[in-house]
Amino acid sequence: MDSMPPVLSVRGLSVRFLMPGGRRVAAVTDARFDVAPGECLALIGESGCGKSVLASALLGLLPGNAQTAGSALLGDLDLLTAGERTLARTVRGRLIGLVPQSPAAHLTPVRTVRSQLEETVATLTTTRGRAALRAAAEAAAERAAFPADHLDRHPHQLSGGLAQRAATALALVGDAPLLLADEPTTGLDRDLVDRTADELRRHVDDPGEGGRGRALLMITHDLAAAERIADRVAVMYAGRIVELADAAAFFGSPGPRHPYSRGLLQALPDRAFTPIPGMPPELGDLPAGCAFAARCDRATDTCATEPPPGTVACHHPHVPEDVRA
Amino acid sequence: MLELRSITAGYARNAPVVRDVSLTVASGESVGLLGPSGCGKSTLARVAALLHRPDSGTLLLDGEPVRRWRHRAPREKRTAFGVVFQQARLSADPRLALTDLIAEPLRATGRGAEVPGRIAELAPTVGLTPDLLTRRPHEVSDGQLQRACLARALALRPRLLVCDEMTAMLDASTAAALVAAVEDYRAATGAALLAVGHDRALLGRWCDRTVQWDSLA
Numbered sequence: 001m002d003s004m005p006p007v008l009s010v011r012g013l014s015v016r017f018l019m020p021g022g023r024r025v026a027a028v029t030d031a032r033f034d035v036a037p038g039e040c041l042a043l044i045g046e047s048g049c050g051k052s053v054l055a056s057a058l059l060g061l062l063p064g065n066a067q068t069a070g071s072a073l074l075g076d077l078d079l080l081t082a083g084e085r086t087l088a089r090t091v092r093g094r095l096i097g098l099v100p101q102s103p104a105a106h107l108t109p110v111r112t113v114r115s116q117l118e119e120t121v122a123t124l125t126t127t128r129g130r131a132a133l134r135a136a137a138e139a140a141a142e143r144a145a146f147p148a149d150h151l152d153r154h155p156h157q158l159s160g161g162l163a164q165r166a167a168t169a170l171a172l173v174g175d176a177p178l179l180l181a182d183e184p185t186t187g188l189d190r191d192l193v194d195r196t197a198d199e200l201r202r203h204v205d206d207p208g209e210g211g212r213g214r215a216l217l218m219i220t221h222d223l224a225a226a227e228r229i230a231d232r233v234a235v236m237y238a239g240r241i242v243e244l245a246d247a248a249a250f251f252g253s254p255g256p257r258h259p260y261s262r263g264l265l266q267a268l269p270d271r272a273f274t275p276i277p278g279m280p281p282e283l284g285d286l287p288a289g290c291a292f293a294a295r296c297d298r299a300t301d302t303c304a305t306e307p308p309p310g311t312v313a314c315h316h317p318h319v320p321e322d323v324r325a
Numbered sequence: 326m327l328e329l330r331s332i333t334a335g336y337a338r339n340a341p342v343v344r345d346v347s348l349t350v351a352s353g354e355s356v357g358l359l360g361p362s363g364c365g366k367s368t369l370a371r372v373a374a375l376l377h378r379p380d381s382g383t384l385l386l387d388g389e390p391v392r393r394w395r396h397r398a399p400r401e402k403r404t405a406f407g408v409v410f411q412q413a414r415l416s417a418d419p420r421l422a423l424t425d426l427i428a429e430p431l432r433a434t435g436r437g438a439e440v441p442g443r444i445a446e447l448a449p450t451v452g453l454t455p456d457l458l459t460r461r462p463h464e465v466s467d468g469q470l471q472r473a474c475l476a477r478a479l480a481l482r483p484r485l486l487v488c489d490e491m492t493a494m495l496d497a498s499t500a501a502a503l504v505a506a507v508e509d510y511r512a513a514t515g516a517a518l519l520a521v522g523h524d525r526a527l528l529g530r531w532c533d534r535t536v537q538w539d540s541l542a
């Protein structure tokens with residue numbers, strides 16, 4: 001598996017929003033990461049830090065006032081320069097399956113889950129004929145643990161958890177090499193979070209047809225869900241990925257190394273439940289150097305200069321020794 | 326201060342989602358209501374905030390039964406409540422800049438003159454920076470919008486806050502910050518809180534007491 005090339009390879013990805021009056025909002029800056037076949041990468045970070053914008057950039061769904069730079073290679077295709085026609089015909093649904101944040105908004109209200117699944121199968125696969133479509137739709141539902149006896153219901157007749165599974169089933173239909181899940185478990189109780197997360201994990205563990213491997217990029221606020229299924233964690237702050245870490249080391253011992261990541265974990269109700277002091281920075285007016293400096297208890301004068309690139313973008317990262325002390 | 330007695334409520338007459346539920350929130354108290362996805366706790370929260378008329382049962386506010394719901398409820402009863410929902414986007418008018426969103430309840434009650442002063446107090450309380458205040462909902466993230474929705478809920482200085490999964494869409498630090506903002510407000514005003522959700526660790530840490538949905542009927 002290690003010898004297989006990454007499913008997604010992002011280099012120097014930046015997104016700027018041009019605002020009225022000539023202001024620029026730096027929503028994503030210089031993101032760099034890979035997602036390997038069979039891997040789940042969790043992207044976490046403070047609200048408004050640019051996670052969803054990054055996802056929209058990969059799908060070509062940014063609004064008109066956005067400018068991108070860098071590259072995001074999915075196989076040989078650069079998602080950032082691909083035209084809308086390519087994105088619509090070969091990327092969305094086929095190369096990237098999207099598990100949306102609010103399933104209710106993603107399902108068509110006037111049609112049953114079965115009819116939406118069958119239509120998606122017909123659009124994204126070579127399956128033809130009524131009986132075959134019906135069987136394929138049922139198989140897709142089963143993969144997402146959507147109960148067969150609810151297939152003839154309309155979206156408003158589903159609980160949040162079932163609507164989430166319906167949306168997940170739709171995302172799995174195209175058997176895309178990359179699954180992109182933006183907050184796939186929001187609003188679900190712990191049991192349903194675990195089940196949804198496990199379904200996504202199972203999908204990634206199954207290399208799929210031809211054994212080419214599947215990968216999952218999961219954006220989430222739910223650190224317990226991330227801990228449950230992620231292999232690696234990318235932490236985003238003020239548009240930058242400030243730490244890339246092995247999930248077990250990050251959530252367990254020795255713990256995160258970037259001061260922001262540590263603050264984020266300490267804010268959990270089963271840890272200190274203390275928010276990171278201060279307010280998130282204005283992405284339209286970021287300071288020079290480290291954007292976290294104003295809120296960081298380790299900041300020094302050096303932090304007014306750009307932190308070094310690498311897996312931890314910090315001048316004074318925690319090292320395993322002071323974590324143990 | 327708030328007493329729900331044998332409330333039955335729902336969206337279709339013959340299929341109530343809340344059946345015969347009773348719950349009391351004493352003045353100044355914070356109560357966490359825990360229940361699984363889809364159990365009906367949001368519906369009960371809407372009844373408690375006078376936003377949804379129950380099919381049967383009694384709601385007492387300061388010992389007085391409430392007889393009218395929604396816009397028909399008397400103003401002094403309606404304004405006793407501040408409500409924050411999980412889905413900030415569904416509860417925010419997309420045409421309004423965040424300042425106007427926060428000011429909505431003040432303007433709706435003829436207190437437009439207080440807007441600038443109240444915004445200046447509320448924005449830092451909930452962690453909104455000045456550049457965000459002029460943006461509209463589609464130009465801010467979910468967390469930024471939820472901060473504005475909390476500010477809107479606090480605008481009229483309610484005596485009871487109802488928070489329905491207020492932090493479900495938020496990262497851990499923003500969640501802890503909004504909980505701290507609610508608690509600062511309660512410490513300053515003595516307001517009571519009904520927080521609804523399914524995160525036991527969160528509600529257990531946040532509230533004076535938590536009750537399990539199953540134990541209410």
Ligand SMILES: Nc1ncnc2c1ncn2[C@@H]1O[C@H](COP(=O)(O)OP(=O)(O)OP(=O)(O)O)[C@@H](O)[C@H]1O
Pocket residue numbers: 017025027045046047048049050051052053054063283463464465466467468469496
């Ligand atoms: N169309 C837009 N125009 C200008 N700014 C925007 C636009 N869309 C998003 N932004 C800004 O870009 C930044 C990143 O937003 P994004 O939605 O990616 O955050 P996020 O990390 O997904 O947050 P959350 O966790 O709350 O969902 C925010 O500061 C937001 O205000």
Ligand code: SF4
Pocket residue numbers: 258259260290291292293294296297298299300303307313314315316317
């Ligand atoms: S670079 Fe400096 S300010 Fe930034 S996180 Fe590291 S120590 Fe803190």
Ligand SMILES: [Mg+2]
Pocket residue numbers: 051052053466467
């Ligand atoms: Mg987002």
